[in-house]
Amino acid sequence: MNLTDTSKIAIFKSSRIVFPDAVLPAILIVLRGKIERIYRYEDEDEAHRILKDYTAPVEDFGSLVLMPGVIDSHVHVNEPGRTTWEGFETATHAAAAGGVTTIVDMPLNSIPPTTTVENLKVKVKIATGKTSVDVGFWGGVVPGNKDDLEGLVNAGVVGFKCFMCPSGVGEFPYVHEGDIKLALGELKRLQSLLAFHAEYEKEEFSQPGDPSLYSTFLNSRPPSMEYNAIKIATSLCKSFHSRCHIVHLSASDSLELVREAKKNGAPLTVETCNHYLNIVAEEIPQGATEYKCTPPIRGKSNQDKLWGAVKEGLLDMVVSDHSPCPENIKTPGNFMTAWGGIASLQFDLSLLWTGARQRNFTLMEVSRLLSANPAKVVGLDKIKGTIKEGIDADFVAWNPEDTFVVERAHIHHKNKLTPYEGKKLFGVVVATIVRGQYVYNKGQFADKPKGKLLLRKEFLENIE
Numbered sequence: 001m002n003l004t005d006t007s008k009i010a011i012f013k014s015s016r017i018v019f020p021d022a023v024l025p026a027i028l029i030v031l032r033g034k035i036e037r038i039y040r041y042e043d044e045d046e047a048h049r050i051l052k053d054y055t056a057p058v059e060d061f062g063s064l065v066l067m068p069g070v071i072d073s074h075v076h077v078n079e080p081g082r083t084t085w086e087g088f089e090t091a092t093h094a095a096a097a098g099g100v101t102t103i104v105d106m107p108l109n110s111i112p113p114t115t116t117v118e119n120l121k122v123k124v125k126i127a128t129g130k131t132s133v134d135v136g137f138w139g140g141v142v143p144g145n146k147d148d149l150e151g152l153v154n155a156g157v158v159g160f161k162c163f164m165c166p167s168g169v170g171e172f173p174y175v176h177e178g179d180i181k182l183a184l185g186e187l188k189r190l191q192s193l194l195a196f197h198a199e200y201e202k203e204e205f206s207q208p209g210d211p212s213l214y215s216t217f218l219n220s221r222p223p224s225m226e227y228n229a230i231k232i233a234t235s236l237c238k239s240f241h242s243r244c245h246i247v248h249l250s251a252s253d254s255l256e257l258v259r260e261a262k263k264n265g266a267p268l269t270v271e272t273c274n275h276y277l278n279i280v281a282e283e284i285p286q287g288a289t290e291y292k293c294t295p296p297i298r299g300k301s302n303q304d305k306l307w308g309a310v311k312e313g314l315l316d317m318v319v320s321d322h323s324p325c326p327e328n329i330k331t332p333g334n335f336m337t338a339w340g341g342i343a344s345l346q347f348d349l350s351l352l353w354t355g356a357r358q359r360n361f362t363l364m365e366v367s368r369l370l371s372a373n374p375a376k377v378v379g380l381d382k383i384k385g386t387i388k389e390g391i392d393a394d395f396v397a398w399n400p401e402d403t404f405v406v407e408r409a410h411i412h413h414k415n416k417l418t419p420y421e422g423k424k425l426f427g428v429v430v431a432t433i434v435r436g437q438y439v440y441n442k443g444q445f446a447d448k449p450k451g452k453l454l455l456r457k458e459f460l461e462n463i464e
């Protein structure tokens with residue numbers, strides 16, 4: 001389908017545009033992919049007067065909410081190497097269908113992992129020309145790759161991820177405190193960010209019990225694993241005073257550590273995921289391994305505390321940790337052997353909104369959690385994440401009052417297995433716009449992929 005070509009000048013209008021401080025009727029003039037001018041208007045007469053100076057057609061969304069596109073900084077694309085799990089084409093299609101205009105690819109699960117510049121080049125060659133939305137990249141910190149970090153920073157990675165326990169894949173080993181200290185010293189010098197998968201296996205937890213019961217798996221990864229890891233991460237963040245980020249916090253016990261570190265001025269940010277906010281352990285059916293992820297989904301009272309921390313701003317942002325795999329690797333019926341990862345990238349906005357609206361969150365708060373704050377954490381806030389002049393025209397147009405049921409036929413992830421199948425969600429995405437151009441509009445994708453790779457120009461130009 002030939003969607004409207006809005007590559008040069010485009011005009012977007014809605015009576016509900018989400019700005020950082022208000023939701024207002026406004027007209028956005030977009031020139032060459034960036035917001036050139038914002039007009040707020042009182043009534044249709046005024047809108048008409050503003051628009052008569054322009055000849056370009058107006059994309060009028062009526063009362064649909066127009067918000068900055070979602071920035072999901074925690075996505076495992078898995079290509080190359082585990083391309084049967086997910087890939088750039090399918091992941092970014094799913095993103096486009098869900099109002100996500102930028103994803104940031106995690107350094108692991110692909111083979112090779114993004115731990116050297118050469119490996120990043122392999123990934124870039126594969127991703128080029130295939131992405132429907134913009135894609136950034138995390139690098140990885142593994143034992144012994146300190147000298148690779150500078151090259152990756154110069155190539156434009158948003159930061160680095162490390163594991164404090166086995167990652168689940170052999171080619172991405174975890175680091176000990178000594179390795180982390182080496183990396184943090186280097187990343188402080190390079191002014192980059194270190195993100196922690198914060199689970200720490202100090203004790204051996206016995207795993208007796210029926211592997212088809214979720215509680216068996218849950219008991220094998222107690223909150224203390226997260227607490228102990230976050231304690232190390234926050235204390236290193238304080239002593240190095242170098243930017244650190246905790247990915248997918250799930251155990252509410254750890255929140256006191258985050259509060260204390262932030263109060264003392266540590267340059268720390270923390271994310272949680274939609275599955276921790278939407279699902280509770282008590283409701284996970286026997287054998288339903290599509291609910292397995294690490295750290296695990298915990299109980300109802302834990303979830304209430306996470307929502308409290310999101311409201312308070314202690315948790316800065318909400319992401320998917322989209323990490324799918326083929327259904328057989330999910331070993332239905334056995335939580336202990338199943339791959340730990342949940343597929344949900346396409347539903348980022350609807351999942352957060354479904355829970356947030358019940359708890360009286362505003363659209364501005366939701367937008368901050370999904371766009372402005374992630375943009376800041378991964379250093380994209382100068383070009384993305386809010387609606388203001390000079391910023392990329394990345395938008396999602398959606399209806400927060402409308403609902404839909406998650407059905408396989410509408411899922412664009414490569415593997416359709418997801419714990420949300422059959423669930424009714426609030427928030428229907430109507431259109432997704434990347435740098436002023438439609439990438440998705442009323443069920444149709446753009447003819448050609450319009451996403452770009454968010455790496456340094458000089459690096460991209462030098463890849464043969």
Ligand SMILES: [Zn+2]
Binds near residue numbers: 074076106321323
């Ligand atoms: Zn992850």
